[in-house]
Amino acid sequence: MTVLEKFKKFNQKISGWLAWVGLVGILIMMVLTCVDVIGAKIFQAPVFGALDIVIFAQLVAISFGGAAPYIIGRHVQVEFFVAILPRRAQAFVNAFVQLLGFIFFVLVVWRLVVYGYSFQTGGEVSATIRMPLYPFAYGTAFAIVPLCLLLLSDFFISMKRGFKK
Amino acid sequence: MSPVTTGLIGIGLLLFLFLLKMPVAFAMALVGFAGFAYLADPGPALSLLAQDIFETFSSYPLSVIPMFILMGSFAFASGISHRLFSATYTWVGSLRGGLTVATVLACAGFAAICGSTAATAATMGQIALPEMRKYGYDNTLSTGTVAASGTLGILIPPSTILIVYGILTEESIGKLFVAGVIPGLLLSLFFVLTVAILCIRNPQLGPPGSPTTWAQKIKAFGGIIEATILFMLTIGGLFLGWFSPTQAGAIGAGGALVIGLIRRKLTWKIFLDTGKDGLSTACMVMFIITGATIFGHFLAVSTIPFILADWIAGLPIPPLAVMGVMIFIYFIGGFFMDSMALVVVTVPIFFPVVIRLGFDPIWFGVVIVLVAEMGVITPPVGVNVFVIKGIAQDIPLEVIFKGILPFLGALIILTILIMFFPQIATFLPSLIRY
Numbered sequence: 001m002t003v004l005e006k007f008k009k010f011n012q013k014i015s016g017w018l019a020w021v022g023l024v025g026i027l028i029m030m031v032l033t034c035v036d037v038i039g040a041k042i043f044q045a046p047v048f049g050a051l052d053i054v055i056f057a058q059l060v061a062i063s064f065g066g067a068a069p070y071i072i073g074r075h076v077q078v079e080f081f082v083a084i085l086p087r088r089a090q091a092f093v094n095a096f097v098q099l100l101g102f103i104f105f106v107l108v109v110w111r112l113v114v115y116g117y118s119f120q121t122g123g124e125v126s127a128t129i130r131m132p133l134y135p136f137a138y139g140t141a142f143a144i145v146p147l148c149l150l151l152l153s154d155f156f157i158s159m160k161r162g163f164k165k
Numbered sequence: 166m167s168p169v170t171t172g173l174i175g176i177g178l179l180l181f182l183f184l185l186k187m188p189v190a191f192a193m194a195l196v197g198f199a200g201f202a203y204l205a206d207p208g209p210a211l212s213l214l215a216q217d218i219f220e221t222f223s224s225y226p227l228s229v230i231p232m233f234i235l236m237g238s239f240a241f242a243s244g245i246s247h248r249l250f251s252a253t254y255t256w257v258g259s260l261r262g263g264l265t266v267a268t269v270l271a272c273a274g275f276a277a278i279c280g281s282t283a284a285t286a287a288t289m290g291q292i293a294l295p296e297m298r299k300y301g302y303d304n305t306l307s308t309g310t311v312a313a314s315g316t317l318g319i320l321i322p323p324s325t326i327l328i329v330y331g332i333l334t335e336e337s338i339g340k341l342f343v344a345g346v347i348p349g350l351l352l353s354l355f356f357v358l359t360v361a362i363l364c365i366r367n368p369q370l371g372p373p374g375s376p377t378t379w380a381q382k383i384k385a386f387g388g389i390i391e392a393t394i395l396f397m398l399t400i401g402g403l404f405l406g407w408f409s410p411t412q413a414g415a416i417g418a419g420g421a422l423v424i425g426l427i428r429r430k431l432t433w434k435i436f437l438d439t440g441k442d443g444l445s446t447a448c449m450v451m452f453i454i455t456g457a458t459i460f461g462h463f464l465a466v467s468t469i470p471f472i473l474a475d476w477i478a479g480l481p482i483p484p485l486a487v488m489g490v491m492i493f494i495y496f497i498g499g500f501f502m503d504s505m506a507l508v509v510v511t512v513p514i515f516f517p518v519v520i521r522l523g524f525d526p527i528w529f530g531v532v533i534v535l536v537a538e539m540g541v542i543t544p545p546v547g548v549n550v551f552v553i554k555g556i557a558q559d560i561p562l563e564v565i566f567k568g569i570l571p572f573l574g575a576l577i578i579l580t581i582l583i584m585f586f587p588q589i590a591t592f593l594p595s596l597i598r599y
Contacts, residue, residue, distance in 0.1 A: 033415030059223040069449040075188035111215035
C-alpha cells in the first residue's frame with residue numbers, strides 16, 4: 001500500500017468515527033422529537049428546550065456525517081460526460097475537481113473558525129436553553145477537516161493516475 | 166461586467182462543473198460563493214459562506230429532511246416492504262400479469278412511507294424480480310415495471326423532492342404532501358392499466374402465478390396494516406394539523422423503528438447500518454440544500470430570476486404555453502441530471518416566473534415532480550434503471566429502458582391531464598385550513 005493510499009485509509013477511518021457521532025446526533029433528533037410530541041400532545045408537558053437541542057443535534061449529525069456520502073460516492077454527480085473520456089483525461093478532470101473542492105472546503109473551515117470566534121467574543125447563545133453557539137461552530141469546522149483531507153488525498157491519487165502511462 | 170452577464174456566466178460555469186462530475190452540492194456552493202464575491206465583495210461573501218453553512222445545517226425547518234429519510238430507512242429495514250408485496254401478491258398474483266400489478270401496488274404502498282425513488286425501486290426490485298422470474302415473466306415487462314413503479318416514491322407522500330421544493334419556495338410541506346396523493350394514486354392506476362393492456366395484447370409477457378384461497382387473501386390484509394398505520398399517523402397527522410412536518414417525520418421514523426423491533430427484524434448491526442445509511446443520504450441532501458442556498462444568494466444579486474420573470478410575463482404568448490416550455494426544459498434536463506439536482510438548480514430561476522404568470526405553486530411542485538420522475542427512468546442518467554440493473558445484472562440496460570417506455574407514456578399522459586385539470590393536484594390542499 002502506498003503512502004497516499006495509507007493516508008486515504010486513515011482519513012476514511014477518521015471520517016467513519018465522526019460518522020458515529022453524526023449517527024448519535026440524528027438519533028437524538030428522532031427520539032427527542034418523539035418524546036416532545038408525545039409529552040406535549042398526551043401529557044401537556046413538552047420537553048423544555050427541545051427545539052434548541054434538535055437544532056444542535058442536527059448540526060452535529062450533518063457536519064460529523066458530512067464526509068460519509070463523499071466516501072461511499074452518494075453525492076449527486078453528472079457522470080455521463082467524464083465516463084466517455086480516455087482514462088488519463090478522466091484522472092486529470094477528477095484531480096481538477098478534487099483540487100477545487102479541497103480549496104473550497106479549506107475556505108469553509110477557516111471561515112467557520114472565524115464565525116465561531118465571533119460567537120465566542122459576542123457571547124451568542126441559543127434562544128431557549130441559552131447554550132453557547134461557539135463550540136458548535138468550531139465543531140462544524142473540525143468535522144469538515146477530514147473531508148478536506150479526503151479531497152486532498154484523492155487529488156494526489158488522481159494526479160498519480162493521470163501521469164501513469 | 167453587469168450582474169446579469171455575471172449570472173449567466175455563473176450558470177454556464179455551474180453546468181460546466183456538473184459535466185466534470187463535480188458533486189452538485191459542491192459545484193453550486195463554489196460557483197455561488199465565487200459569483201457573490203465577484204458581484205458584492207469578497208469580504209461579505211466569506212462571511213456569508215460560514216453563516217449559510219452554519220444556519221442551513223442548524224435550520225429547524227430543514228430537520229424534516231433527516232427525519233423522513235430516517236423513516237424510509239427504518240421502514241426498509243423493518244421488512245414492511247416484504248409484507249406489502251406478499252399481501253398484494255396474494256390478492257392479484259394469480260391473474261395474468263398479476264405479479265407486475267402486485268409490484269405496482271406494493272410500490273405505491275411503500276412510497277407512502279418512503280420518499281425516495283431509488284429506495285423504492287431497490288426494495289421492490291429485490292423482492293419482486295426473483296418472483297417474476299420464477300413464473301417466467303418477460304424481462305422487459307418485469308424490470309420496466311419495477312423501475313417505473315419506483316418513481317411513485319417521490320410523488321406519493323412523503324417525498325424528499327417535495328420537501329426540498331417546499332423549502333426552496335417556502336410553500337407548506339404539508340400541502341405539498343397532500344397534493345401528491347391523488348396524482349400518486351392516479352399514476353398507480355395508470356401503471357396498473359399499462360400492465361393490463363400489455364398483458365392482454367401479449368399474454369406471454371406475464372403468465373398467472375399460483376392461485377390463492379379467500380382465506381389466504383383475507384389473512385394477507387395483515388401485510389398492509391403497518392404501512393397504513395405509519396402513513397395515517399404521519400401524513401394524516403400533517404393533514405389534520407396535529408404535527409409539524411419534522412414531528413411527523415420523527416414519529417414516522419420512531420414508528421418504523423418500533424415495528425422493526427416488534428417484528429424482530431432489527432438486530433443491533435442492522436439498526437446501526439440502517440441509521441448510518443439514512444445519515445449519509447440526509448447529509449447528501451442537506452449539502453445540496455446548502456449549495457443551493459449559497460447559489461441562491463448569487464442568483465439574487467445577479468437579478469436574473471426577476472428579469473426573466475418580467476421578460477416572460479411581457480411575452481405575447483399564453484401562460485400555459487410558457488409552462489409547456491418550462492416543462493419541456495425539465496423533461497430534457499431530466500435526461501442529463503439527477504431529479505433532485507434539477508429541481509434545486511432550476512426552481513430558484515423558474516419559480517418567480519411561475520408566480521408572475523399566476524400559477525398555483527403547489528400545483529407546479531407536483532408537475533415538476535412528475536417530470537422529474539421521467540428523468541429517473543430515462544437514459545443516460547435514469548437512476549432507477551441502474552438500480553434495477555444492479556439487482557438483475559444479467560439483463561441488458563437496453564431491455565430495461567425498452568420496458569420503461571409504456572410507463573413513460575403513462576407518466577406523460579398524467580402530466581398533461583394535471584396541466585389541464587389542476588384540481589387533480591390542488592383539490593386536497595384546498596381542504597387544509599392552515
